[in-house]
Amino acid sequence: MTEPTTMQGAVCPIPLSHDExxxxxxxxxxxxxxxxxxxxxxPAFDNPVLRAGDDAGVVPTQVGAxxxxxxxxxxxxxxxxxGGDIGRLSVCGTVNDVAMMGATPLYLTAGFxxxxxxxxxxxxxxxxxxxxxxxxxxxxxxxxxxxxxQRGKADGLYxxxxxxxxxxxxxxxxxxxxxxxxxxxxSGTIGDHGIAVLSARGDxxxxxxxxSDIAPLNHLIAQIIATSERVHxxxxxxxxxxxxxxxxIARQSQTGIVIRExxxxxxxxxxxxxxxxxxxxxxxxxEGKVIVxxxxxxxxxxxxxxxxxxxxxxxxxxxxxVAEHPGKVYLRSRIGGRRVVDLLSGxxxxxxx
Numbered sequence: 001m002t003e004p005t006t007m008q009g010a011v012c013p014i015p016l017s018h019d020e021x022x023x024x025x026x027x028x029x030x031x032x033x034x035x036x037x038x039x040x041x042x043p044a045f046d047n048p049v050l051r052a053g054d055d056a057g058v059v060p061t062q063v064g065a066x067x068x069x070x071x072x073x074x075x076x077x078x079x080x081x082x083g084g085d086i087g088r089l090s091v092c093g094t095v096n097d098v099a100m101m102g103a104t105p106l107y108l109t110a111g112f113x114x115x116x117x118x119x120x121x122x123x124x125x126x127x128x129x130x131x132x133x134x135x136x137x138x139x140x141x142x143x144x145x146x147x148x149x150q151r152g153k154a155d156g157l158y159x160x161x162x163x164x165x166x167x168x169x170x171x172x173x174x175x176x177x178x179x180x181x182x183x184x185x186x187s188g189t190i191g192d193h194g195i196a197v198l199s200a201r202g203d204x205x206x207x208x209x210x211x212s213d214i215a216p217l218n219h220l221i222a223q224i225i226a227t228s229e230r231v232h233x234x235x236x237x238x239x240x241x242x243x244x245x246x247x248x249i250a251r252q253s254q255t256g257i258v259i260r261e262x263x264x265x266x267x268x269x270x271x272x273x274x275x276x277x278x279x280x281x282x283x284x285x286x287e288g289k290v291i292v293x294x295x296x297x298x299x300x301x302x303x304x305x306x307x308x309x310x311x312x313x314x315x316x317x318x319x320x321x322v323a324e325h326p327g328k329v330y331l332r333s334r335i336g337g338r339r340v341v342d343l344l345s346g347x348x349x350x351x352x353x
Contacts, residue, residue, distance in 0.1 A: 027351075029239025030283070030344025053252055054174050055097040055235060058167065068103035070094055071162040077155050077351045079126070081200035083192075083211030086159055087129035089287060089353060092216045093238070094163040095137045099218040100234045100290070102173040102225055103165035105137060110144040110161050115154040126157065137216035139163070155351075165218075171225060175252035177232040180323040183299035184257060185292040187220065187306055188213070188314040190242050191270040191284035197352055198273070210269050213288035220311045221290065227305040230295035237291055238353055240344045243282035245291055246329045247343045254326045259319030259341070261333050282331075283344045285352045293321060 025032040042050065049057040056070035074090045091108065098105040110130065114123070134141055196212040217236065225231060233253075237245035242264075250257045266281050274281050288311065294302050299317060306312030329341040 024350045025345075027239075029285075030244050031342075032345070033239070034343065052174060052176065053248070055100040056103070056163075056165075058101055058103075058174075066103075066167040068098045068101040068105075068165045068167055069162070070097035071160065072097060073158065073160040074353060075155070075158050075351055076197065076353050078197075078200050079122070079156055081212060082196045084196075084214035084287070085126060085129050086157060087126035088133045088214050090159040090161045091130050091133035091137065091139075091141075092214050093287060093353060094161040095133075095139060095216045095218055096236045096287075096290075098163040098165040099216075099221045100173070100236055101165075101167060102171040102221070102231070102234065103167045104222070105139050105163050105165040105216075105218050107164045108134065108139055108141045108161050110141055110159060112144070112146045113154050113158040113160075114146065114148045115156050116148060116151040118156050123157070126159075133216065137218055170229070173231060173234055175233055175235065175249045178249050178253035178255050178257075178293045178321045179232060179295075180255055180321055181296050182232055182293045182321040183296050183317055184246070184259065184319040184321065185294065185299065185303055185306065186242065186265065186316055186318045187217075187290045187292070187312045188288075189265045189267050189270065190237070190286055190289065191266060191274065191279075191281040193287040194241070194284035194352055195270045195273045197285075198277075208269050208273050210267065210273070213286055215288035215311050217288065217290050217311060220306065220309045223305050223309055224292060224302055228294055228298035228302050230298045231292060231302065232295070233291070233293035235291045237286050237289055239285055241281070241283040241285055242289075242291065243280070243329070243341045244344045246341065249291070249293065250329050251327045253321075256322040256325040256327070257319060257329045258322055259329065259331050261331055263316055263318045265314050265316050282341060287353065296320075 026036050049059055056068040059067050072094045074086050076086050079086045095105045192210055192213040195208055195210045199208040233249055235245050246257050303315055306315035330338050331341050332338055
């Protein structure tokens with residue numbers, strides 16, 4: 001029998017499959033999350049709406065209208081960080097998921113898990129932040145629930161929000177609709193949220209001058225849809241970042257995507273933090289950015305409309321959809337090379353949203 005290859009006496013282990021219990025990587029939004037959903041949740045709850053795999057489910061009503069419905073749980077730590085907090089995150093995250101289907105978000109529900117010992121003054125701050133974010137987005141919180149658990153059973157506060165919005169006739173947006181020849185536009189700099197949260201935890205070893213990008217994107221998206229009837233995909237690159245999100249779109253549409261490294265907008269502070277920590281900004285979470293896949297003939301006017309909005313001022317064309325290598329994403333480097341951009345593997349930054 002051939003002995004395992006060793007280096008300085010260490011044996012290279014077989015990668016763990018993590019098929020017996022949940023680990024932090026299952027919450028990454030990357031490959032482990034996708035595998036978990038595909039193996040357990042999708043078979044149990046399978047239906048055409050869920051199977052589409054978009055940020056929100058689109059369902060018809062008896063009067064012919066369509067609703068977009070999405071739900072999201074928020075377990076970020078710490079609860080407050082530069083540029084945001086768990087309250088603003090819970091509202092904006094769900095508003096954005098509904099808006100990614102081209103819908104107008106209207107109503108939210110909110111569920112709270114409160115830990116014994118949570119300071120009421122802190123809870124009041126979170127609630128006020130949610131109120132302000134809902135007003136900014138133009139939505140109402142119309143129902144909710146509150147539960148309390150024993151001390152040590154939660155990190156102070158968890159929030160789950162569900163959003164509902166309406167989709168206008170003629171609007172058809174989803175990950176499966178990307179087509180070869182389409183242009184990929186990103187609304188601004190990447191990685192801001194993930195690095196801001198990491199900085200607040202004190203894990204960087206230095207202070208990064210980075211604010212989270214948390215924002216409700218529904219008004220920007222309404223402007224995009226008003227500009228072009230050929231917007232095919234909208235997606236917010238949250239957990240797993242831009243790299244994972246582009247892979248989701250490529251797999252849903254069975255197309256290839258090619259992006260350019262020199263076109264990716266990254267703040268110098270984010271790039272520096274990623275360099276020190278060994279992170280790739282493509283996989284760092286965002287909470288106020290949107291990827292737009294639009295027909296080539298409308299790309300420049302959509303880009304101009306995005307740059308005219310405060311939340312799209314740094315928008316950039318980062319790549320294109322191609323017929324080659326369906327289901328895969330490639331990056332062209334600054335020196336002309338090419339590498340595969342795969343789904344995030346494992347957990348780069350836990351408890352980020």
